[in-house]
Amino acid sequence: MTIEVRDLTKVYGKTLAVDHLSFEVRPGMVTGFLGPNGAGKSTTMRMILGLDRPTSGRSLIDGKPYHDLHDPLTRVGSLLDANWVHPNRSARAHLRWMARSNGLPTSRVDEVLELVGLHDVAGKSAGQYSLGMKQRLGLAGALLGDPGVLLFDEPVNGLDPEGILWIRTLMRNLAAQGRTVLVSSHLLSEMALTADHLVVIGRGRLIADAPTAEFISAATRSTVRVRSPRITELVPLLQAQLAATVEPVDGAPDAATVSGAAIDRIGEAAAAAGIALHELSPQNGSLEQAFIELTAGSAEFASHPGPSGTAPSAGQGPSVPGRAAQWSPDGSTLAPDGSAVAPPTPDAYQPAAARHTAPEGN
Numbered sequence: 001m002t003i004e005v006r007d008l009t010k011v012y013g014k015t016l017a018v019d020h021l022s023f024e025v026r027p028g029m030v031t032g033f034l035g036p037n038g039a040g041k042s043t044t045m046r047m048i049l050g051l052d053r054p055t056s057g058r059s060l061i062d063g064k065p066y067h068d069l070h071d072p073l074t075r076v077g078s079l080l081d082a083n084w085v086h087p088n089r090s091a092r093a094h095l096r097w098m099a100r101s102n103g104l105p106t107s108r109v110d111e112v113l114e115l116v117g118l119h120d121v122a123g124k125s126a127g128q129y130s131l132g133m134k135q136r137l138g139l140a141g142a143l144l145g146d147p148g149v150l151l152f153d154e155p156v157n158g159l160d161p162e163g164i165l166w167i168r169t170l171m172r173n174l175a176a177q178g179r180t181v182l183v184s185s186h187l188l189s190e191m192a193l194t195a196d197h198l199v200v201i202g203r204g205r206l207i208a209d210a211p212t213a214e215f216i217s218a219a220t221r222s223t224v225r226v227r228s229p230r231i232t233e234l235v236p237l238l239q240a241q242l243a244a245t246v247e248p249v250d251g252a253p254d255a256a257t258v259s260g261a262a263i264d265r266i267g268e269a270a271a272a273a274g275i276a277l278h279e280l281s282p283q284n285g286s287l288e289q290a291f292i293e294l295t296a297g298s299a300e301f302a303s304h305p306g307p308s309g310t311a312p313s314a315g316q317g318p319s320v321p322g323r324a325a326q327w328s329p330d331g332s333t334l335a336p337d338g339s340a341v342a343p344p345t346p347d348a349y350q351p352a353a354a355r356h357t358a359p360e361g362n
């Protein structure tokens with residue numbers, strides 16, 4: 001069973017929470033739904049589950065809108081908010097109520113309590129549970145109908161390392177059983193360990209849709225730091241001769257960070273032009289840093305429609321110029337339909353280059 005999100009848009013008042021988002025979630029793997037806080041992950045999940053009505057577009061599970069699924073709990077399980085449980089009700093009573101109201105056998109309740117490790121405390125009222133125990137109870141509820149599709153919204157939030165490892169293992173096992181697992185997170189480092197595939201969004205728009213390994217190797221691609229007393233001459237040279245992307249280094253006006261060119265070629269190009277280098281050093285970016293840069297400025301986004309009614313694209317703003325296009329095999333876009341990711345405009349490179357050419361003392 002697949003989840004299909006097709007051109008989904010959600011506007012709350014002046015806030016464009018989800019902006020023409022399209023992607024597919026396939027069975028047999030964990031798909032990480034990644035984006036900074038406020039990117040639109042929960043809103044998208046709520047629309048997939050029929051809890052929020054899209055402004056436009058639609059989402060389908062196994063080819064149907066959620067509301068058209070028969071016995072939905074046996075098809076789709078979800079954990080959106082672990083606190084959604086009556087505090088005076090015990091875990092067992094909560095799950096029995098869920099089972100009865102959905103026509104599921106109550107014998108399944110003890111099975112899922114065992115599965116999530118709550119069997120011994122199942123008689124305690126949920127109000128006494130820690131966040132980790134509530135997450136486990138939420139997972140038990142999601143698994144109650146033995147569904148083929150599972151959606152989890154930030155399930156590791158607030159958990160201790162043992163709980164995180166446990167959830168990670170559970171997700172991987174569920175996917176290995178052939179289920180379709182969509183799990184959201186704002187942490188790339190967490191998703192790197194859990195997900196086989198990543199759907200990355202910022203400001204409600206698709207930034208990347210790629211296998212995790214491919215995304216990470218692109219995100220952590222190394223850059224080269226150069227320093228030169230003639231940096232203002234070196235930068236345009238590297239851009240023109242090597243088609244490199246060059247960005248200034250904050251607080252170091254004689255330095256630049258170069259990507260898209262091998263370190264040897266940079267040194268050779270400088271030598272050929274007779275430009276002295278005071279530094280030529282490889283930099284290995286951290287995964288989380290790369291993700292923060294990639295989605296920079298996309299944490300919260302209020303819609304300000306332009307004259308054409310279109311919102312700013314994910315490729316604009318202070319995010320890393322050119323990054324959005326890098327994840328794709330053909331270098332243009334990663335959206336499966338070839339339309340959802342705006343390629344960076346040449347203008348996106350301008351501020352960095354312009355700052356290098358500004359008169360000294362600025």
Ligand code: ADP
Binds near residue numbers: 012015035044
């Ligand atoms: P994420 O799950 O990625 O953190 P959300 O989907 O919760 O992001 O939020 C996306 C945007 O929509 C945010 O700007 C958020 O403030 C806004 N938003 C979410 N739900 C509502 C709502 N019910 N009413 C108004 N704005 C909302």
